[in-house]
Amino acid sequence: MPGMVFSELTPVAFAARAAKVFADRLAVVDGDLRYSYAELWHRAQALAGVLDGHGVRPGDRVAVLAPNTHVLLEAHYGVPLAGAVLVALNTRLAPAEIAYILDHSAPAVVIVDASCRDVLTEALKHSAIRPAVIDSGRPHDAYESLLAGATPRAVAVTDERSLLSINYTSGTTGRPKGVMYHHRGAYLQALAMAYHAQLDTSARFLWTLPMFHTNGWCFPWAVTAAGAVHHCLRKVHPPDVWRAIRESGVTHFCAAPTVLAMLADDPAAAAPAPHPVRAFVGGAPPWPALLARMSTLGIEIRHLYGLTETFGPAVVCDEQPEWRDLPLARRAPLMARQGIANVIAEPLRVVDPHGADVPADGSTLGEIVLRGNDVMLGYYRDAEATAAAATTDGWFRSGDLGVMHPDGYVELRDRAKDVIISGGENITCVEVESALAEHPAVLEAAVVGAPHPKWGEVPVAYVMLRADASVTEAELVTFVRARIAGFKAPRRVVFGELPKTSTGKVQKNLLRERSARVATDRPDEP
Template identity: 45%
Template sequence: MAGAVLCTLNIRHDSTMVSTLLKHSEAKLVFVDYQFLDIAKGAIEIMLKSTSTVPQLILIPESGKQSTGAKSGNMEYEHLLVMGSLDFEIRRPVDECDPIALNYTSGTTSSPKGVVYSHRGAYLNSLAAILLNEMPSMLVYLWTVPMFHCNGWCLTWALAAQGGMNVCLRAVTANGIFESISRHKVTHMSGAPTVLSLMVNAKAGERIPLPGKVAVMTGGAPPPSQVVFEMERMGFDVFHSYGLTETYGPATVCTWKPEWNLLPPETRARIKSRQGVNHLGLEEVDVKDPVTMKSVPWDTKSIGEVMFRGNTVMNGYLKNTKATNDAFEGGWFRSGDLAVRHSDGYIELKDRSKDIIISGGENISTIEVETVLFRHPAVLEAAVVGRPDDHWGETPCAFVKLKEGHELNGDELMTFCRENLPHYMAPRTVVFTELPKTSTGKTQKFVLRQKAAAMGSLPSKVKSKL
């Protein structure tokens, strides 16, 4: 209403990154929760070393405690409201394509870029989110998706449109999720596959029976079918959507077909892991050859790049014309994700273009290998990248985190994969470790690729055993 552009910053960034984004966005006002005040103050101090123009901090103090905002020189939120004018004339956008929000990408492969959203795109994607989540009026929504990520997948606005109740968590824990669902009679929630994995692996004492059916939209990364299966067994109804920051969050959804209800649970879960078809707010999604720009056949085998066009695709990257032009080369937004199309037109991701493993001339989908790894009862998290190989070019290397209380060695896990995959696709290296994550729960595969590259090629003696 003030005519400002909203820029939600990642609460997990340090002061250095926050200072970089504040400078890039040219923010004039920063609302800071008391919990992150030190990070914000650190960012301002860094900025003052190179510029005298810094944003004003507006402190949101801890409820029930006396604030020290005035003493520290920061204005308090309530004080700011008192300064407002009741007869202020709302500043509406001159053009519906004017910017409403600036969102920085999670930076899974490079430094974050500022994605510009328009009023029109946000409006359309919010309405589409209501439809694809089947949101009625007065719903109760639990937040586990960070609101700084694509404006909460545009659900912040969708909830307002439907008069919904927002249930917020300061920390995402299995106990907190189940407790909130029970206490507030939650009807809808969303979460990355890592959140769903947290829930299905919750201890018996943390789980509380659901008060009713809870619809869950998942996205951000392809959900392992085993996780979807376990969620539905607990009583959740899982919707799988797919998109990027550049598409305002959800752009496609695996729209369910009634005839699929007759299939076995495991098969249904695998189908739900597909990315599906575009929602009603998006003009078109396609899988194309990135060179010829021709659509790939709907044969589940031909791999191409997922591309989008329509009103719910970003205006562009702020102050980065080259990156914008590269992203829209050929008249479509290029996602960088590789996929196939099924005979019914539904798309299914196979990998990021930078993640695909080429071993001895064969393309290996890391997602397919990870899906098998997740089937092992001892595996909590898994990510696969290519490891350099003098003979094959590269071979699959699995980084795995085990469930608490489980023991497993690399040979046992590699044997399990060879029993469930073509041998050339099975990992030849297994590393048990914590997986590095972005702020939105995505595994930072570029970090794992660096670790795999540092290992070098497998010794010949090891290869002979494989």
């Protein structure tokens, strides 16, 4: 109709709205710092003014190197308000890795937390660019001084599919790729997360998930959309998480399975949470045994699945009402599945090598492919990789293998590169890892293939035990063989800590290298 005006979608709009409808409500808790949604909006606009004063123009990149502080949260609003593109840097990377990302993204400004200043200084020695640097946090908190004297600014979004942020992958091999997010996708994904998390003004969200990781699954915008409280957390330490639940009333958090395992094994877990807590787990399939353990602690787990390329969780394991009446032993495996497309996503597919949908029988393996508003624009300055990631009809190729169940729920079985082919039989590592994790002594487990002169490959397990627990290699192998086919049981079990990426993913490439050096010429099992 003539005269109608429609706004371009952008997640920044959630802060503008919150400043009006939740003006005096508590928005952010960061140590001793507390401020409202009206103050968050003012600070975000002030940051945009600071960036403008540093010469940042629409389309320029602004990097932030900081843990989960109010500064990184504000940057999710202030940087786009300046018309710029947010590049949240992984605080756990080495200086040389950060230097690569700086050179690739070429930010005009870097905002750095005091705890990361030495790393940035070293990275800049290896970098070809010379961005302006704004220090935040004591002892030299230029950030706060600049905000206090800034003229608020807000650049309107004129194209909702324009570039909002660049998130660099933390893959286990090769150079990181810059995944490009658009305003429309982040807006819709934030609404999906708020919906599936059931966030409202009574919710208190603890920042256990790094905001630098896929923009915190879009929760920096989702929590604000709901008018809930952001509880910032610089470092994940299990006693601190339990303290936040018990003393600060935290109701929601996100984590990888390894964090849940740490929480379950912490002495503070002796008593369950005093109120219902909802946790969202992603990054790897959670073991049914872990889901069962968290349930006894009063923490409801909702499994999510996605990739950096899909704005984080594109798939959610929504619990069906009839599941709640099932015994925990039957309910946990259902909840461990990856699930169905989130509320704003297109229904996902599982396809064979020719691109045809596999039967929905819960057993036929195929590649998970996704498409929709929550899929990236592409890889920054890498047209070749962008083209390789898509099928001919525009579906994003995840590289993950799974099955489609008759009820429409997808279950992840493995990364394509992680499937073990032993004597012509396919062994999915996830199945073996889940069996290992059922043992009460096992905290975490990872399984990879090792070369074998007869079978081609055989499974080797790397296991981290719970504190003060003990089990022998033979006992674990027997335990697994009682649960799954004998040929899938590990030929070797290596005890110790598991190597992980900066975002908590097990570095299976390193384990495969180790396994190649492990002798596997034991007598064949019957």
